[in-house]
Amino acid sequence: MxxxxxxxxxxxxxxxxxxxxxxxxxxxxxxxxxxxxxxxxxxxxxxxxxxxxxxxxxxxxxxxxxxxxxxxxxxxxxxxxxxxxGLTQDWAVAIVGVGNLGRALANYGGFVSRGFRIAALLDADPDVVGDHIAGLNVEHIDELETVIRQRGVSIVVLATPATAAQQVADRVVAAGVTSILNFAPVVLSVPEGVDIRKVDLSIELQILAFHEQRKMDRMTGGAAMAEEWPEAVDL
Amino acid sequence: MxxxxxxxxxxxxxxxxxxxxxxxxxxxxxxxxxxxxxxxxxxxxxxxxxxxxxxxxxxxxxxxxxxxxxxxxxxxxxxxxxxxxGLTQDWAVAIVGVGNLGRALANYGGFVSRGFRIAALLDADPDVVGDHIAGLNVEHIDELETVIRQRGVSIVVLATPATAAQQVADRVVAAGVTSILNFAPVVLSVPEGVDIRKVDLSIELQILAFHEQRKMDRMTGGAAMAEEWPEAVDL
DNA sequence: TAGATTGTTAATCGATTAACAATC
DNA sequence: TAGATTGTTAATCGATTAACAATC
Structure with missing residues (x-):
């Protein structure tokens, strides 16, 4: 099927x-x-x-x-x-990666709103493990599977570096998680049945730039930009 | 038209x-x-x-x-x-709101990638103004219009609290900006011709919860949840 | 030439929208 | 009843996809 x-x-x-x-x-x-x-x-x-x-x-x-x-x-x-x-039930969320973005997410009010509860913050960096953020203790990534199982985590937020994202995704999927919110700028490969949503800041900027450029073209009377591969560029 | x-x-x-x-x-x-x-x-x-x-x-x-x-x-x-x-030209970006999220964005590598340059960080909080983040000096929101004009800012990233977002949007639009990336969880009202893209963390989570719930319904044999307004709930 | 792969066609599918009958 | 507003219909629009002729 x-x-x-x-x-x-x-x-x-x-x-x-x-x-x-x-x-x-x-x-x-x-x-x-x-x-x-x-x-x-x-x-x-x-x-x-x-x-x-x-x-x-x-x-x-x-x-x-x-x-x-x-x-x-x-x-x-x-x-x-x-x-x-599905907000009449309580969803346990784990945030993996407690860098700038992970901290921002942990402190983001909307996250702890109706229906969601941050159940764990995890990181691989020993300097970060043990920190207290948004009332939670940062735990070591080694605890990932244990935390997911024991606390019934059903949604994982990936705020890791791009290089670590696939590996963490593999682990959380193996631990039974089927919903991932991915902030790392990579295309994750996951089995069928796992839902991934992706938030990608640079993609949003690029889409804005596209439209901004069109507006500027329009204002300058649609000045025809060079369509050709510039001779000078070194392939 | x-x-x-x-x-x-x-x-x-x-x-x-x-x-x-x-x-x-x-x-x-x-x-x-x-x-x-x-x-x-x-x-x-x-x-x-x-x-x-x-x-x-x-x-x-x-x-x-x-x-x-x-x-x-x-x-x-x-x-x-x-x-x-439009990435063969250089876009000057201003980030307004230097809380946890604004800091994360300023430090986010993808932001400073090809085509984009953070031209300013602005905040209303005097305790934050003057901080150095990602090699930039945080400036006071009073400087918003000046900064936009003098540095040719064409894209503004809103990382303010929800309550301030519309007011800041009004100001940047008045200053001539027509591209906004909005992280505040509000529907912004802007004139025609202004492009807004919205990144909303809690909305992404809610969409995941919807699908997660469906999967759980399926596993439990689609246990029919109460369709009716529970009698106990106080309107 | 034979094999590979693009660019396009056409069918299908899903989303949007205006309009209005149903009905409070 | 008269006015207001929903829920649904049907037309339109845009996006997706498989298939394949064109062509390197």
Whole structure:
């Protein structure tokens, strides 16, 4: 049975919809804090930065949780989206690699928010092991498998150097983890059934540069840049 | 004239293709370092983690840079993709917000890679201003407009707290910046023509949790979770 | 020439959007 | 009832993929 890595449906929620549910949830939480009881698709869509047709289509995949002529009950919708995303249970997260980025992630408020709990910080550097960061003791990478099993870690965040990422990925997968958030700038190779999401800062910058360049081309009257391989460049 | 924010084509390169070009570039750089002269679409696609049909389709949007029966010249393709992405010029980047994340970004090697140069680090906290990070002096946020104009900053990275992000975005847009990489967990509102890319750690985690939950449902025989709003919950 | 591999075609699939009937 | 707003339909658009003719 061949299945592609990121399997879209199960109870049939499109991947594009799943990726937007967290946005709706965040907007709804803000409304909840401000004491709003109900919200229309128009207002919620605006707060989340999408158009209202898309929002209604997305929510329709979860069920019929709105009321025609009225809108959506804020608290009820928060609950339904949270449940759909699996945030009504508690996920133990391990962060591997406690350099600048790992520290930033450990201290990032959004991480410890609803549904997630940092269960371990691990690093290979003896100088870092033993440090206290965000209320946690940094443990040695040798403890990786033990920590994963004993603390029920189901999501691992890779904030290691690029050179170490594949090796750590192999180990966490062998230990049974099937969800990895990868900050290392490498393409990880993992078995089918393991979900990887990748956050890549330099890729985001490069995409911005592409669009920025187009804007500048436009402003300078689309000055035709040399299309040819410059003669001077040494191959 | 109404145009959507992220305008896909100009010389007609699909947005999905643009987002993959950095992956190809990274794989090609690795091959260049290992001394490979040419590469087939099959091998390059494998290294980048996509299928070869998609790779060839993507590259065909840039031009005909391959040789049938042979493959692609590694150095030549690096040059063509770099040029397309605008990496043959130098982009001055300012990082606003020098907390844990801002420090991590400033020290992140990929940032200072080909095409990008950190031109300024800015923060509002007087205790942070004056710190030396990654060889740069942290400057006060009051200098934002001056720094942007004098140093030709064209890309701003927002690593501020969520509460400050919109205000800073307004200021950098007013100063003429049209490309923003936003790490703050808020939906920024910006005028048409300003490109925003968003990196959101908690959203990535939530998407992973969704898939993880599905896998667990499957393993436990799809144990039907309560679909209904629990009676006990207090609205 | 024979073998290899690109660039393109065309079919398919998934996502977006406007419009509106259903219904509160 | 009249007004408001959802949930769904259907059209459109863009992305993916396999297959293969072109051609080195």
């Amino acid at each position: 061949i299945r592609r890595l990121s399997q879209p449906r199960e109870r049939g929620i499109p991947e594009a919809t799943v990726a937007r549910l967290p946005l709706y949830l965040r907007a709804l939480n803000g409304m909840s804090e401000r004491g709003l009881a109900t919200v229309s698709s128009e207002d919620l869509a605006h707060a989340a930065g999408v158009n209202s047709a898309k929002l209604r289509k997305d929510l329709s995949h979860l069920g019929s949780y709105g009321t025609r002529g009225v809108g959506y009950d804020v608290e009820y919708l928060i609950y339904q989206i949270s449940r759909e995303l | 109404i145009r959507r924010l992220s305008q896909p084509r100009e010389r007609g390169i699909p947005e999905a293709t643009v987002a993959r070009l950095p992956l190809y570039l990274r794989a090609l750089n690795g091959m260049s370092e290992r001394g490979l002269a040419t590469v087939s679409s099959e091998d390059l696609a494998h290294a980048a983690g996509v299928n070869s049909a998609k790779l060839r389709k993507d590259l065909s949007h840039l031009g005909s840079y391959g040789t049938r029966g042979v493959g692609y010249d590694v150095e030549y393709l690096i040059y063509q993709i770099s040029r397309e992405l």
